[in-house]
Amino acid sequence: MRVSVLFVTFLFFILPPLLAQKKPRTGKEPLFGKEYATYQVTSNELRGACFYLVGGHGGPDPGAIGIYQGRQLHEDEYAYDIILRLARELLSRGAKVHIIIQDKKDGIRDGHVLANSKRETCMGDPIPLNQVARLKQRCDWVNKLYRKDKSTYKRAVFIHVDSRSKGQQTDVFFYNAPKSAKGKRLADNLHRTFDKKYDKHQPNRGFRGTVSERNLYVLRNTIPVAVFLELGNIRNKRDQQRLVLDNNRQALANWITEGIVKDYKQGR
Template identity: 65%
Template sequence: MTNSWNMKRILCLLAILFCTLFVFNASAQEERDSPRRGEGISAFLERNKRSGKNYYQEFLKLNEKRLKGKEELQLGVKYALPPLRNGRNFVDGGKKDSVNDSASKPGGNKKKTINEPLFGKALANVKVTSNRLQGTCFYVVSGHGGPDPGAIGRVGKIELHEDEYAYDVALRLARNLMQEGAEVRIIIQDAKDGIRDDRYLANSNRETCMGTPIPLNQVARLQQRCAKINELYKEDCKHYKYCRAIFLHVDSRSKSHQTDVFFYHSKSKPDSKRLAKTMKKTFESKYGKHQPNRGFTGTVSARNLYVLANTSPASVFVELGNIQNTFDQRRFVISSNRQALAKWMMEGFITDYENAK
C-alpha cells in the first residue's frame, strides 16, 4: 500500500514538472514585440538582439500568417521572436559571422555598427548583419532636390514632390546596403529629413549634393552630381572590387497611365546593361510572389541619359512609377511599399554582384 502511494506521488510530481517545463518552453518561444516606426525586419531583430540571416529566416517562418507573404512589418502588430541561442547572435549555425573580422580585410566594412545621421535619430545606428556585399561600394542618388522638386503629383490638395519620395527610397536603399556590408555614398542629402513613414512627405528645398548647394539649372545640376561620383570613384575603385551608381526618379505621365518600375542602362557599358536586367528579373520574381495575378510590365532599355553617360562606375537609372496615377501613388505614399522597393533593389544588387564575381 505504501509503495503504491509513493509511486502515485512520484508520478504526480513528474507530471507537474513536465507541465512546468512545457509551459516555460512555450512561453520562451512565444516572446513577442511590436516594431517601431521605420523598422524593417533586420532592424527589428537587431533591436531584439537577434541579428543574422538564420534569425531572419526563423522569424519569417514563425510569423508566416502575420506577414501574409510579405517581408514587411506593420505598426501595432506583435510578432513572435525566435528564441535566443546562448544569448548571442545566431549566425551561420552559431558560428562567428565573418563581418566581425572585416576590419582586417581590404575593401571590407571596418565597422560592425555604422552611425549615419542622415537616416534620422531612430535609425542612425546601422548594424552590419551580413557580409554579402563586403568589398562593394555604391553611389545612391535621388533625383532632383534643392530648388527643383521634380515631378509633382496630387492627392486632393496635397502635393507629392518627386524629390521627397525618391529621397526616402534612396535612404532606405542605402541603409539596406550598409546592413549587407557595403560602403555607401549618399550623394543627395537632407540634414533634417531622415527615413520617414508618413504617407505625405513634407516638401522642402534643403537638399544638397553632399553639402554643396544644388543649382537650379538642369545641366549644372547633373554635372555636379556626376562630378562628385567620379571624384569619389577615382579613389574608391582602388579599394572596392565592385562599384555601382543608382539614380532614383519618379516619372510623370497622364493620370490614366499606370506603370511599373522601369530600368535604364548605359549604351556603352555592358556592366550597366547586366545590372539593369538583373534588377528587372528581381522585380519580376517579387511581383510573381506577392502579386501573382497582376504580372510585371516594367522594362529594361538603353537610354542616352546624361548621368548614365557621364559617370565612371557602371550605373542604373530607375523610374519608380507615375506620380500622377492613383494606383502608382500607393507605391510611394505607403511607407512599407517604399521599403519594399528599397529591399528589392538591394537584392538585385546582391545578385548582380554574385554574377560579376
C-alpha cells in the same frame, strides 16, 4: 561532486565558444534620422562593394509633382526616402555607400505625404537650378569619389519618379547606358528580381517594367557602371500607393538590394 564536474565542463567547454561569438557590428549614419541612424551589419554579402546613390532632383527643383488627397507629392522627397532606405540595406550587408544628394533634417520617414523642402544639397554643396549644372554637379561628385575608392565593384544608382497622364499606370523601368554590358546586367538582375516579387505578391497582375538603353546625361557622364530607375507615375493613383505607403517604399529598397546582391555575386 557531480555539480563540480558539471561546473568545470561548462567553464572549460561551453563558456569559451559563447564568449567567442561576436556581437553584430553596428554602424551609424545621421542622414537616416534619429530613429534609423543606427543599423546592424548583418552579413558580408556586399563586402568590397561601393555604391553611389543619387536621388533625383532636389534643392530648388522638386522634380515631378502629383496630387494626393489634395496635397502635393514631390518627386525629390520620395526618391530621397527610398535612396536612404536602400543605403541602409546596402550598409547592413557590408557595403560602402556614398549618399550623393543629402538633407540633414529629413531622415527616413514613415509618413504618407512627405513634407516638401528645398534643403537638399549635393554632398554639402548648394544644388544649382540650371538643369545641366545640376546634373554635372552630381556626376562630378560621383566621379571624384569613384577615383578615390579602392573597391573592385563600384556601381551608381539613380532613382527618379516619372510624370505622365493621370490615367497611365506604370511599373518600375530600368535604364542603363548605351553599350554598357555590366550596366545592362545590373538592370536585368533588378528587373528579374522585381518580376519574381510581383509573381509572388501579385500573381494575377504581372510585371510590365522594362530594361532599355537610355542616353541620359547622368548615365553618359558618370565613370562607374550605372543604372537609372523610374519608380512609377507620380500622377497616377495606383502608382502613388507605391510611393505614399512606407512599407512599399521599404519593399522597393529591399528588392533593389536583392537585385544588386545577385549582380554582385555574378562577378565584379
